[in-house]
Amino acid sequence: xxxxxxxxxxxxxxxxxxxxxxxxxxxxxxxxxxxxxxxxxxxxxx
Numbered sequence: 387x388x389x390x391x392x393x394x395x396x397x398x399x400x401x402x403x404x405x406x407x408x409x410x411x412x413x414x415x416x417x418x419x420x421x422x423x424x425x426x427x428x429x430x431x432x
Contacts, residue, residue, distance in 0.1 A: 405420075
């Protein structure tokens with residue numbers, strides 16, 4: 387699947403450190419962590 391859309395999210399220093407540290411602990415990129423969370427969202431939110 388081609389990824390051609392971009393999402394920009396501003397976070398504070400604490401949020402950045404939290405997600406970056408988590409990604410490093412799992413040997414993944416921050417983008418991979420966020421994509422995984424997106425995949426877990428319900429397909430048809432009500």
